[in-house]
Amino acid sequence: MENENKTVQKESPKPKKPTMQDEADELFDLQMRVADKAKGADRAGIVLFCAFIAVFGALTLLLPDKTFSEQENRALQTFPKIQSKFDGSLIERIKAGKFLDKYFSGDFSEDISDYYADQFPARDFFVGLKGVTEIAMLKGENNDVVLGAGGYLLTRMDNVNTENVTKNYTAAEEFSARMAEENIPVTFAAAGRVIDVMQSALPALFPTDALNEPWEVLNAAMSDGDTMQVVDLYTPLREHADAGEDVMYRTDHHWTTYGAYLAYVELMEAWGMEAQPLDAFTVETVSNEFYGTAWRNAGMKWITTDEIEYYRFDGDEDYTMTINDNGTVFEGFYDRSYLDVTDQYSSFISGNNAYVTIEKNGVEDRERLLLVKDSFGHSLAPFLAYHFDLEIVDLRYYKKSTAALAKETGCSRVLIINNMDSLTGAATLGMLGME
Amino acid sequence: MLFSSLEFLFAYLPITLLVYFISPVKFRNLWLLLVSLFFYGWGEPVYVFLMVFTIAFDYVCGYFVGKYRETDNRRAKIFLILSVVVNLGMLGYFKYYDFFAENLSRLPFLDIPTLGLELPIGISFYTFQIMSYVIDVYRGDARMQKNPIVVGAYVTLFPQLIAGPIVRYQDVDDQLRERHESAAMFASGIRTFVAGLAKKVIFANTAGALWDEALADPDRTIVGAWVGLLFYCFQIYFDFSGYSDMAIGLGKMLGFRFLENFNYPYISQSITEFWRRWHISLGTWFREYVYIPLGGNRGGKWKMYRNIFVVWFLTGFWHGADWNFIIWGLYYFALLVVEKTFLLDKMKAWPKAFRHIYTLFFVYFGWFIFYFENMGEGISYLGTMFGVGGGGFVAQADIYAILHRLVFLAICVIASLPQPRRWFYRFYEKSKTSRYVTAVGCLLVTVLVTAYLVDSSYNPFLYFRF
Numbered sequence: 001m002e003n004e005n006k007t008v009q010k011e012s013p014k015p016k017k018p019t020m021q022d023e024a025d026e027l028f029d030l031q032m033r034v035a036d037k038a039k040g041a042d043r044a045g046i047v048l049f050c051a052f053i054a055v056f057g058a059l060t061l062l063l064p065d066k067t068f069s070e071q072e073n074r075a076l077q078t079f080p081k082i083q084s085k086f087d088g089s090l091i092e093r094i095k096a097g098k099f100l101d102k103y104f105s106g107d108f109s110e111d112i113s114d115y116y117a118d119q120f121p122a123r124d125f126f127v128g129l130k131g132v133t134e135i136a137m138l139k140g141e142n143n144d145v146v147l148g149a150g151g152y153l154l155t156r157m158d159n160v161n162t163e164n165v166t167k168n169y170t171a172a173e174e175f176s177a178r179m180a181e182e183n184i185p186v187t188f189a190a191a192g193r194v195i196d197v198m199q200s201a202l203p204a205l206f207p208t209d210a211l212n213e214p215w216e217v218l219n220a221a222m223s224d225g226d227t228m229q230v231v232d233l234y235t236p237l238r239e240h241a242d243a244g245e246d247v248m249y250r251t252d253h254h255w256t257t258y259g260a261y262l263a264y265v266e267l268m269e270a271w272g273m274e275a276q277p278l279d280a281f282t283v284e285t286v287s288n289e290f291y292g293t294a295w296r297n298a299g300m301k302w303i304t305t306d307e308i309e310y311y312r313f314d315g316d317e318d319y320t321m322t323i324n325d326n327g328t329v330f331e332g333f334y335d336r337s338y339l340d341v342t343d344q345y346s347s348f349i350s351g352n353n354a355y356v357t358i359e360k361n362g363v364e365d366r367e368r369l370l371l372v373k374d375s376f377g378h379s380l381a382p383f384l385a386y387h388f389d390l391e392i393v394d395l396r397y398y399k400k401s402t403a404a405l406a407k408e409t410g411c412s413r414v415l416i417i418n419n420m421d422s423l424t425g426a427a428t429l430g431m432l433g434m435e
Numbered sequence: 436m437l438f439s440s441l442e443f444l445f446a447y448l449p450i451t452l453l454v455y456f457i458s459p460v461k462f463r464n465l466w467l468l469l470v471s472l473f474f475y476g477w478g479e480p481v482y483v484f485l486m487v488f489t490i491a492f493d494y495v496c497g498y499f500v501g502k503y504r505e506t507d508n509r510r511a512k513i514f515l516i517l518s519v520v521v522n523l524g525m526l527g528y529f530k531y532y533d534f535f536a537e538n539l540s541r542l543p544f545l546d547i548p549t550l551g552l553e554l555p556i557g558i559s560f561y562t563f564q565i566m567s568y569v570i571d572v573y574r575g576d577a578r579m580q581k582n583p584i585v586v587g588a589y590v591t592l593f594p595q596l597i598a599g600p601i602v603r604y605q606d607v608d609d610q611l612r613e614r615h616e617s618a619a620m621f622a623s624g625i626r627t628f629v630a631g632l633a634k635k636v637i638f639a640n641t642a643g644a645l646w647d648e649a650l651a652d653p654d655r656t657i658v659g660a661w662v663g664l665l666f667y668c669f670q671i672y673f674d675f676s677g678y679s680d681m682a683i684g685l686g687k688m689l690g691f692r693f694l695e696n697f698n699y700p701y702i703s704q705s706i707t708e709f710w711r712r713w714h715i716s717l718g719t720w721f722r723e724y725v726y727i728p729l730g731g732n733r734g735g736k737w738k739m740y741r742n743i744f745v746v747w748f749l750t751g752f753w754h755g756a757d758w759n760f761i762i763w764g765l766y767y768f769a770l771l772v773v774e775k776t777f778l779l780d781k782m783k784a785w786p787k788a789f790r791h792i793y794t795l796f797f798v799y800f801g802w803f804i805f806y807f808e809n810m811g812e813g814i815s816y817l818g819t820m821f822g823v824g825g826g827g828f829v830a831q832a833d834i835y836a837i838l839h840r841l842v843f844l845a846i847c848v849i850a851s852l853p854q855p856r857r858w859f860y861r862f863y864e865k866s867k868t869s870r871y872v873t874a875v876g877c878l879l880v881t882v883l884v885t886a887y888l889v890d891s892s893y894n895p896f897l898y899f900r901f
Binding site: 023024027028030031032034035037038039040041042043044045046048049050052053054056057060061103104106109110112113115116117120123125126127129130131133137138139140141143159203205206207209210299 | 436440441442444445446448449452453477478479480481617618619620621622623625626629651653692695698830831832834835838839840841842843846853856857860863864867870871873874875877878881882883885886887888889890891
């Protein structure tokens with residue numbers, strides 16, 4: 001049938017064997033034929049392979065387990081238990097069905113799988129190696145993070161849930177209609193995601209239709225009779241980004257402090273108020289080793305770090321910031337303890353908390369603003385604090401009535417600010433409906 | 436447990452190999468049996484009992500078949516039939532019960548509840564494998580094995596337990612009794628294993644993720660649909676042949692020689708040739724234990740076609756308890772019969788490239804039938820392939836995606852050809868230095884695969900459903 005293998009002068013009659021086997025056999029014979037000459041290399045190959053799997057396997061087990069990943073900001077799987085806790089003898093344990101129960105249920109094997117993935121030695125090296133390989137294959141991205149021009153790491157936002165945008169907008173508008181009865185104006189501001197704003201950094205031909213979709217849905221959700229003031233923070237920031245300004249972090253999913261300043265200017269203009277000029281602030285670079293969320297997913301370790309800047313102004317320490325969740329009090333807007341960990345962006349108003357109050361010391365009767373925000377609001381808050389005392393809630397964590405809070409604290413204005421990732425991610429603003 | 440998992444590579448494998456090689460030779464089969472049962476029970480320990488029962492039962496059947504086959508053929512036959520019935524019965528119960536219950540319940544007067552049983556992993560493979568033991572003993576192709584540990588080790592042998600290759604007992608009979616592990620074999624095993632690992636983790640998983648993307652795309656275009664299915668063709672080949680390579684490699688490390696299971700099927704010049712190159716061990720099994728016992732091509736044309744029909748119906752149905760697998764089997768039956776009756780002769784006049792395109796075209800649509808268990812989804816996908824209900828001919832997203840995957844696609848194509856392996860061994864043969872280079876190369880590939888495993892969460896094995 002297959003006569004291509006004529007070069008092999010094997011005359012031994014093997015009638016039953018499938019001919020397809022011949023080439024594999026030939027290659028195997030080749031290896032066995034040179035076995036004597038190959039002894040050293042074969043042994044080296046065996047030692048290298050076995051040492052690699054044995055040493056890394058042993059290290060995974062022997063090295064102390066890490067319980068938390070700073071980089072990924074999540075709890076890690078430690079070595080799992082093979083059976084549940086039980087007080088009593090082995091016999092009693094067996095009777096109670098608790099003998100190796102986690103092994104028999106399959107939980108143990110699942111946890112072991114996570115354990116190896118989480119505790120694997122030199123994990124960062126391996127994650128980086130994969131990143132390099134993917135980029136070397138010209139894929140242009142790794143783990144959904146696109147390598148953009150100028151070292152921008154742009155997290156892809158495909159297949160988002162646009163229904164959430166409508167739900168969030170509608171919930172905010174209903175809330176606004178209720179607040180209108182109290183004469184408290186509500187402003188709804190939507191910020192762009194990094195991949196929206198930084199479209200100038202996207203590779204050629206990158207499909208942007210999917211990016212525009214949630215914005216179109218947002219526009220469609222608005223109608224003329226809406227009580228709410230809507231401020232677009234995407235378009236103006238994108239114009240600045242197109243002009244080459246650093247309005248977004250290269251490695252993170254947030255805007256830079258400069259980006260937040262631009263948003264502040266837009267908001268003040270919308271409210272008919274005067275924003276502080278840029279030169280009213282002194283830029284303090286508090287970190288030049290900021291590796292953001294996109295960097296951690298991308299595995300592109302050669303991308304250099306971002307800087308974190310504080311826009312300081314005179315008297316910005318004469319503020320009291322109270323984290324109402326736990327009663328912690330800060331002088332000023334910054335929690336510098338976060339600068340020592342991975343999640344440095346959280347140094348702005350001490351990161352994700354349910355409810356925070358910022359007040360200027362010794363000044364009574366300042367206008368009070370209720371800020372309903374996602375994390376984009378963190379670096380924006382210091383600018384707003386120049387003009388307002390702030391009640392700040394994050395509806396991902398704040399489970400009480402926002403309307404009641406506004407009335408009780410005497411807020412004269414509400415600002416709801418989210419980036420598109422939050423608006424598509426979940427219908428969080430539904431919480432505004434609480435009486 | 437998956438071969439392509441960190442816990443297999445970095446815990447199970449080193450411990451298994453270490454104890455295996457420090458054990459005295461006579462304990463090695465026992466150790467293999469124990470670790471293989473552990474391997475099998477990983478994740479679903481309950482089915483280990485089923486496995487132990489199967490081994491014990493077929494050991495006894497094999498024992499009596501061997502005992503009586505020369506003295507009392509009728510008795511031997513009874514035990515053979517008993518074994519075949521019980522094995523197929525269990526396969527039928529676990530794999531096909533729900534299919535029949537569901538379809539029979541469509542009859543107005545019948546309502547059979549389904550069981551929703553979790554399919555014991557690899558049952559389709561090990562059932563066929565253990566049947567070959569009893570049948571081979573009955574036919575005198577292999578000697579009866581008195582030692583139950585050896586029978587157990589044969590059935591459960593972890594390299595091929597879950598997804599083949601289906602090793603016929605007669606092929607490993609001698610090796611189970613006595614085999615010669617050597618450094619040369621072990622090193623050769625590493626090379627094969629690492630190649631399989633890379634096929635699975637780097638090629639199959641990446642291609643699979645791209646196929647999933649195409650499936651999930653709500654605005655799938657014509658180009659997107661065709662390219663998506665192309666990635667599935669690569670996924671299924673690299674997934675399954677990668678698994679076989681890993682099994683063969685692990686076998687070599689432990690001193691076994693298994694037959695090849697894939698021989699570069701995508702270079703085939705006809706469907707007939709494709710099936711001689713794809714999942715060879717399954718084809719061999721059906722030929723040896725179904726086609727030939729049915730009479731093969733002796734007994735006239737029509738009997739031969741009937742036998743081919745039976746084989747392909749069963750081949751399809753073996754792949755899964757669903758209609759699409761049956762259709763897939765019959766699709767190949769039709770193609771093979773057409774080729775056998777006249778096309779193969781005619782094709783000799785065709786240019787080589789044209790024969791190749793013809794073959795790949797039908798294989799490509801074969802995988803389409805194979806994938807879609809849900810007819811509705813299949814029809815909607817087929818629709819988008821021909822411009823019905825999709826997002827037009829091509830979108831910018833497709834062009835972007837294809838451009839950025841050209842290198843990957845090119846590597847997939849090259850890796851589907853036989854040349855790279857030939858080049859590799861020609862290089863290996865060349866000099867001392869070149870052999871050291873290959874040794875280091877194997878390590879580097881292992882490190883790279885590890886990087887993909889540490890980073891990724893996408894790691895399915897397609898053939899686990901079988």
